[in-house]
Amino acid sequence: MKAYREMTKEELLSLKEELEKQYKEEEAKGLKLNMARGKPGLSQLEIAMPMLDVMNSGSDMHTLLGTDTRNYGDLDGIGECRRLMADMMEVEKDNVIVGGNSSLNLMYDMIARSFCFGVKGGTPWHKLDKVKFLCPVPGYDRHFKITEQFGIEMINIPLSETGPDMDMVEEYVNNDPAVKGIWCVPKYSNPTGISYSDETVRRFANLKPAADDFRIYWDNAYCVHHLYDDDQDEILNILDECKKAGNPDMVFIFASTSKISFPGSGVSAVASSIDNVQWILKMMGVQTIGHDKINQLRHVRFFKDIDGLKAHMKKHGELLRPKFAAVTDTLEKELTGLNIGSWVKPKGGYFISFDAMDGCAKEIVARCKALGVTLTGAGATYPYGKDPRDSNIRIAPTFPSTEEMKDAARVFVLCVKLVSVEKLLEKNI
């Protein structure tokens, strides 16, 4: 195929005409598909349903240590659930606090805690003139919304296929005491799907922060969310690496079962050094008496252990592979060689990230919407919703069915082509 940029004006005009015809045809179909959020699909929810059978009115509701999960207690979570989450997060049980149904809420509360009271005896952030966070981009919009709500200045850090630009990260973290944190999705990154290289993780662990209370927010949301059985990303253990580097308290690791059991009815966890865990529990003990232990027990009784959980994740992978393939196959087939966009074919996670020609993302999303295909708003993957190049689009292929994803992908590439042609013609004029 000929790259669009190499086409003459006449070729572009003729292409435009053809694409507009296709656009009209799609319009007539009246599609209604939503690829906006990383929502599991119906088939994924179905495989978790037997979780609702592991407990009934005749069940013993006690933990291995004898705690009655039906009553108050165990602020840090029941032992067996801490063990399960620890195994999933590849840390020790004592490093883990099991939270409520949302790891996002755990992250929010950690920022709120730091803002109100300071990090482990440090100056409360609200007393500082300026607090900054580094934001690898494109990234997760809900992370950015949190730091935005707290008035924290966000600094874009480009993300490559090996992770954030570590030269920039070191430059900021090691020199600017106002830089208090960085948002990371180290594995199957939201949205690009890349995983941090060993070198990236080691450079993180060996940071020499200007601020004592600098923390890495390591949102390992997709730690066991592989698409393939035989081709999986693995990342270095950041907690171990930080310890080795003499920075034992520098990282908070977050994870949840939201995309393993049920979104909204899973369990979340935060892992960190024992010192950090003790500090968090001390603060958290004023906020709540404890989280939902019956749901923690339900999870452990269903998954049994990390092997059971990983076996369950294989089923998710099987269900998601064809949906991801519907998108990446279409992108490859329809866009290869046209030089109007790039993407990474992810090996896990929940998203495919597409980089359109500069200045085209918003228009592509708008055109898709007009054809009934809802995507995440363009810009959402950047702090303040501002993609400086108006280029990145996040595709969430998990919620629609595979057939629907094929329709959606077809509409998507059509809109990419049409908007790109229009952009090139606009420049030509």
Place this chain on the structure above:
Amino acid sequence: MKAYREMTKEELLSLKEELEKQYKEEEAKGLKLNMARGKPGLSQLEIAMPMLDVMNSGSDMHTLLGTDTRNYGDLDGIGECRRLMADMMEVEKDNVIVGGNSSLNLMYDMIARSFCFGVKGGTPWHKLDKVKFLCPVPGYDRHFKITEQFGIEMINIPLSETGPDMDMVEEYVNNDPAVKGIWCVPKYSNPTGISYSDETVRRFANLKPAADDFRIYWDNAYCVHHLYDDDQDEILNILDECKKAGNPDMVFIFASTSKISFPGSGVSAVASSIDNVQWILKMMGVQTIGHDKINQLRHVRFFKDIDGLKAHMKKHGELLRPKFAAVTDTLEKELTGLNIGSWVKPKGGYFISFDAMDGCAKEIVARCKALGVTLTGAGATYPYGKDPRDSNIRIAPTFPSTEEMKDAARVFVLCVKLVSVEKLLEKNI
């Protein structure tokens, strides 16, 4: 019986000897009972067990409006659970947000939100030199811990049998713009068991706060927690009264099913004006994607409606009545006429509050502890853990069995007598 104060030194010394003998006998029994916290007893947990049968892998998991409770969505809670909580809180469904498993957490987050961002566009509290809260005393220690953590100055307001001293409340609220809130447990108050009179509620609603962002934290924790079927307290609807008085936004009402279904695995709710609800949702939407909707559906399917919930509360009442009676009967039988303590016989809630002679509470709690009976720490019912008279003791009769409560009550009155005699002798010398 002769009042202790009227006894001669000789009489007191002889009484002391007798009581010390009894004390030694109790010591030999090696009791181990805990009345420290308002924890439901085993029999109460058992009656909620059928809740674990209302859902299984074959269940339809959709709400009446068609939301799949297994997936993300419905930040404010599923409609039918909002309805149930609204009926319980005696407000409209649109006034209610269903939260996670803990109303304490909802209260904490509301304070945190006000501290960080201000109340509905008001000045964030962290920017103010001084923020004060009124604290009716004796009150709930976990309320006080929250305001203490945020550095909010707490002011004691005496609580009588009709509610807080409203002259004092009006004086503070209507004149001091630093007063931003008040902690209230309006029904079967923790720990005294009293309920606010209609006049008290109306005076609350008709406050003319010096601070625009003054809010009443109305923790209606025991709204349906009656001990008797035929003798129940009812309180005026504060949301209605505030609306009538031209203060529609002045109150946040909190409740949960922690002591209805399962502590730690119930659902919580906050109710307020529509304007406040919208503000809360806007802020909360950054904190979480949503709460546990499967658990919300589980609650609705189990209780069905408010009548089902009230029928369930009758069972709780039946289970709790003998435990409360074990305490109040013993107090009446053993202490009436001795003039060494006072208490209210509550008609609901979770506690019995005992006022010992000044300067005796800590010692009574310590003596009970030495005999194996753990009570809430003396002072806990006051801000900063400081009971200025060292008089109030909170008794939580729900967790032990009725037989155990009889033992505990016997030990308690013995320690009250002994410490009182010692105090009187001390004064005599």
